Amino acid sequence: MGRLLYELDHVDEKTRMSNQRESSKAGKSSFGWAWEMDNTQEERSRGITMDIAQKALATAHRQVTVLDAPGHRDFIPNMISGAAQADCALLVVDATTGEFEAGFERGGQTREHLVLVRSLGVAQVVVAVNKLDQVGWARARYEEICALLRPFLVQSGFAPAKTAFVPVGAILGVNLVDRESEEGKALSVWYKGPTLVDLLDKLEPPARDINSPLRLPLSNVFKGQGSGVGVTGRICGGVVQVGERVRVLPGDESAIVRTIDVEENSVPWAAAGANVTMYLTSIDPIHLNVGSVLCPANDVVPLAVTFSARIIVFDIQLPITAGASVEIFHHSRDVPATISKLVATLDRATGVVAKKNPRVLAKGVSAEVEISLRAGTLSGPTASTKPMPLETFAANKDMGRILIRRGGETISAGELSDRCASSCLTVGQASCLTFFPDCVRLGDFHTRSIPETKSVTAMFRNACEPRSLERV
Structure with a gap:
């Protein structure tokens, strides 16, 4: 390169x-x-x-x-x-x-x-x-x-x-x-x-989902110059503006966006698809972590400790069983979890239930499973399980995808199904915010457009x- x-x-x-x-x-x-x-x-x-x-x-x-x-x-x-x-x-x-x-x-x-x-x-x-x-x-x-x-x-x-x-x-x-x-x-x-x-x-x-609420998973957190803290990540939905107050999940904290940089250029706003570096104020850096998600204060991401997902099992030698310990990867966050229930195997072409409550999931199988997050193994028996900011695949494709690994091997990939809504711990009410519906391209966040350039x-x-x- x-x-x-x-x-x-x-x-x-x-x-x-x-x-x-x-x-x-x-x-x-x-x-x-x-x-x-x-x-x-x-x-x-x-x-x-x-x-x-x-x-x-x-x-x-x-x-x-x-x-x-x-x-x-x-x-x-x-x-x-x-x-x-x-x-x-x-x-x-x-x-x-x-x-x-x-x-x-x-x-x-x-x-x-x-x-x-x-x-x-x-x-x-x-x-x-x-x-x-x-x-x-x-x-x-x-x-x-x-x-x-x-x-x-x-x-x-x-x-x-x-x-x-x-x-x-x-x-x-x-x-x-x-x-x-x-x-x-x-x-x-x-x-x-x-x-x-x-x-x-x-x-x-690809088409950018700019009409949905802001969703920004953080891939890095670092100390900014002077006051404030720097964060980087790719916007999965919506628009963020300088001066906007954003909610940080999981947690109860919020921050104000002081500056936004795209490709080392300072811009007043950025939209879905942009890889951004932002400097935040009015928040203690201790409340920001890799994997945290920034969102509007009045349209927050649901938090979940148990959720359902439709998965495809990869080419594995050891089948997946109920109770299996795994790691869930969602953007830059990875957390320990358990496959708590094998709900059903599905027809890969139609998604129709083929068999309910299977005993195991072998390679190549499509299935619906229930996943429960768990506290880290080094946290002690009294440690509480921290929820993860998740959305269904139907609501936001980027926020609704997960990877499942076990023993250093990726064993399956999945999408959060609508059943997730019944087991999520939601915080706040949902309302749709729409900003700047025209001319949004990565690297082109100024007041004029460049039609011949796409990113x-x-x-x-x-x-x-x-x-x-x-x-x-």
Whole structure:
């Protein structure tokens, strides 16, 4: 991703030389490009992405916010946090012999990450087959990888019309923006298709739910300059304005929005789909946590300790049973929970109940289950269970999706069903607020519109990161 930013003039020559010099001193000269996104000392010393890094880039017709997500299995929770903020995915796979196979075999990270991003609502994916220069720009190797991935993408729920493949040699800059270099001529012998930037320029921004109440799950909380506290996150619904008072859930606190930044530009308001950095006042930072949700004071998010969800069980070896201990992931929040009841198995095509009160849920099954949150294992027997801000999928798609993990493995994904309403602990009355119905696009929150520019949020993922000796 660092080389792509450089080719698009988002990294200056001074920064590039500094990263190259420092990575060489650290004995990781091939990681110089990666250091543009991997900014922490631990990431650079270990040679892997550990947290979400965010950068903005522009193509001819799109403003793209890139979320660089970890590829290592130890940092799946951080990857989930990034995927929950994305509109589309850019998957980078390693074409060198053995590396692609290691990520694509059963239990490999390529498979898991594709399933995760699709389960979180990402419908568009661009697959960049990288390091073809290390296999002599072999067309047969490129087509072999595409042939293996296509059926799996369809099986995972990606429509072929929203899936694209592109061959690249990222470290050399081949086919990122063009193929004019000497190295690119070998690829041009057999490939006449679009470049990576061409495909990013064709990504379609999804419809934004600006008429619903504000919903902003927090992905980061940090100390702001001077007074106030900084927070980041992606707006899942509605609009937020400078000077507005917002409620913080769970809890009884509220805060005032002092400033809003989008792509490092200060704006007076932001709408659904925007990745924002906001500075809040009139609140003690102790009341703000990663996973907290900001919403209007008069239209709050329901809180739940028990809820129902319709889930799809992934390719697991150990079936799910009632009473199973799991972790629930919702945006950047993960909490311990129990599958308290297996309500019914469902027909995957129609959603009709196939069998009530099943004993177990095996792989590939669609089912309705009841989930109960529980206190952390280290909190002691008298610790109370804290509720989670949740909404049904029908009310807000982004707020109504969950992932379920067990023992370090993602075992299912689900949507909160309408039955959730009967078991939620609601706080406050609901009323719909509508702001600025016209011309709302990510990165375009000023008083005038730019009709020819549309914005998307992409999630960049290097599928081979845990094993690769070179980073791009």
